[in-house]
Amino acid sequence: xxxxxxxxxxxxxxxxxxxxxxxxxxxxxxxxxxxxxxxxxxxxxxxxxxxxxxxxxxxxxxxxxxxxxxxxxxxxxxxxxxxxxxxxxxxxxxxxxxxxxxxxxxxxxxxxxxxxxxxxxxxxxxxxxxxxxxxxxxxxxxxxxxxxxxxxxxxxxxxxxxxxxxxxxxxxxxxxxxxxxxxxxxxxxxxxxxxxxxxxxxxxxxxxxxxxxxxxxxxxxxxxxxxxx
Numbered sequence: 101x102x103x104x105x106x107x108x109x110x111x112x113x114x115x116x117x118x119x120x121x122x123x124x125x126x127x128x129x130x131x132x133x134x135x136x137x138x139x140x141x142x143x144x145x146x147x148x149x150x151x152x153x154x155x156x157x158x159x160x161x162x163x164x165x166x167x168x169x170x171x172x173x174x175x176x177x178x179x180x181x182x183x184x185x186x187x188x189x190x191x192x193x194x195x196x197x198x199x200x201x202x203x204x205x206x207x208x209x210x211x212x213x214x215x216x217x218x219x220x221x222x223x224x225x226x227x228x229x230x231x232x233x234x235x236x237x238x239x240x241x242x243x244x245x246x247x248x249x250x251x252x253x254x255x256x257x258x259x260x261x262x263x264x265x266x267x268x269x270x271x272x273x274x275x276x277x278x279x280x281x282x283x284x285x286x287x288x289x290x291x292x293x294x295x296x297x298x299x300x301x302x303x304x305x306x307x308x309x310x311x312x313x314x315x316x317x318x319x320x321x322x323x324x325x326x327x328x329x
Contacts, residue, residue, distance in 0.1 A: 124146045131162070143156050153183060165196070171204050174213075191224065194214070198234065199230065210230075211238060214228075
């Protein structure tokens, strides 16, 4: 899509309408020489003398526009739009106001200014084209803002999660003591019947041997004394 049509019109001092204001005439001369700062000063002098005049406000807006002071320029175009009841002049003021706001990336305000220009002059194709362009830029701006808000929300959530994770690491909750699991006891091997009988015989034999040893050490005597009748 081609770039929007940006036109900043200058109201010349030729003719009986502006001849009475020498500051506007001198400002126009400086403007034509591209001495926009000097032109701005002269236009301001003219507006100071007559704040409601159309040419001083309008041309001051153009001088500010050429210096990339777009928001100030838009205000001066607005001032000029209410300074004269001529529909043609009002339409031009709103059109240039839309241009200045478009350059300032004030897309919503720019759209409204172009609409006002078209209400007065529906045949202004430049205003219609710039209105379409401004609406597209406004849509893009809104989409970017929505995406930016979404990204910002995600960043905040991520930071909050990181903060919570750091707090958990710095102050971990006390874990409950782990209960010791009982150790499995080794299983005793099962004894066969034959092994049990051998063990029992061995125990009996050991018992007999023990009795024999005791008999040798401690011989048995008759504990009952003979009666002496």
